[in-house]
Amino acid sequence: MDKLQITICERVYSLLTDEEPERIARIAAALEERINEFKARFKGKSEAEVITLAAFDAFDRLDKDKTALEKTVEEMEERIKRSELENRKLLIDNMNSAESEMAQLAVVKEQENSELRAKLLEYEKLWDEHAKSAYHSAGVELSEIASIKERENVELRDKLVEYENLWNKHIDDTYKSAASEMEAVAAVSNAENEKLRDTLNNYEKSFDNYVKTKENEIIRLQKELEDARGESDELKQRLAALADDGQLTIC
Numbered sequence: 001m002d003k004l005q006i007t008i009c010e011r012v013y014s015l016l017t018d019e020e021p022e023r024i025a026r027i028a029a030a031l032e033e034r035i036n037e038f039k040a041r042f043k044g045k046s047e048a049e050v051i052t053l054a055a056f057d058a059f060d061r062l063d064k065d066k067t068a069l070e071k072t073v074e075e076m077e078e079r080i081k082r083s084e085l086e087n088r089k090l091l092i093d094n095m096n097s098a099e100s101e102m103a104q105l106a107v108v109k110e111q112e113n114s115e116l117r118a119k120l121l122e123y124e125k126l127w128d129e130h131a132k133s134a135y136h137s138a139g140v141e142l143s144e145i146a147s148i149k150e151r152e153n154v155e156l157r158d159k160l161v162e163y164e165n166l167w168n169k170h171i172d173d174t175y176k177s178a179a180s181e182m183e184a185v186a187a188v189s190n191a192e193n194e195k196l197r198d199t200l201n202n203y204e205k206s207f208d209n210y211v212k213t214k215e216n217e218i219i220r221l222q223k224e225l226e227d228a229r230g231e232s233d234e235l236k237q238r239l240a241a242l243a244d245d246g247q248l249t250i251c
Contacts, residue, residue, distance in 0.1 A: 008032045009047075011144060031137050034058070048148070051141050058137065065130060069123055076120050083113055143239050149232035156225040163218055170214075174207055 004015045006028040017024060031054070038054045039045075045053070087109045094101070181199070 008141075009035055013144070027133050027137055031058075031141075051144075055137075055141055062130070073120060073123060076116050076123075080113055080116050083109055083116070149228060149235055153225065153228045153232055156221065156228055160218065160221045160225065163214070163221065170210070174203070 001016050001018055002021075004017060004021055004024055006013050006015065006024060008028050009032055015024065034057070035051060035054045038050045038057070042050055042053060087106060090105060090109075094105075181196070
């Protein structure tokens, strides 16, 4: 098994595969061309949405090809059955004919059957190769999407920690500042003490408003983080399902 590198939409992917490098390169180029077509067609969509639409289109074509191939296989099998029935009928109807002629006709029909069976095996092999390529391409793209979502989750977690640290520091600084002002004014007259109480009440009101604002912002960031985690888990599940169905090896 060889390790190959392919580039799709300016991203480099490493693959472990037994396939021919030229064939893998052709598939990567075709996929990139299809993604660029969808980017031009669906302007304003995110990269993940464009890649998902491209993957859906690939599987739609794959399903149509599969349906057409199955129909062709059924027709060939029907032709084989009719040919075999004709052989049997020919042998029965011409039992009294010359044995050499019957043998010759039987050989001709058997040769036709062999050719049809060989053609059927060829179609099945082509179908297996086509399906494997499609599953592999979709698996690579979904793996990249899952990686991007995971990085976004890490960035959201770091941003949340940063806000919490700033919030804690602001609490400490605010209380220290208020305590210092209270100690400095405590030695002044009762009138000045009353003014200090008003000042402290204003600080507390401002502080409460600031607390509510930051709490709402933290709640919003936590919701964004949960949404991003849900998207990442869904992509991982889709990638695992594709990997199981296609039996892919992705590095």
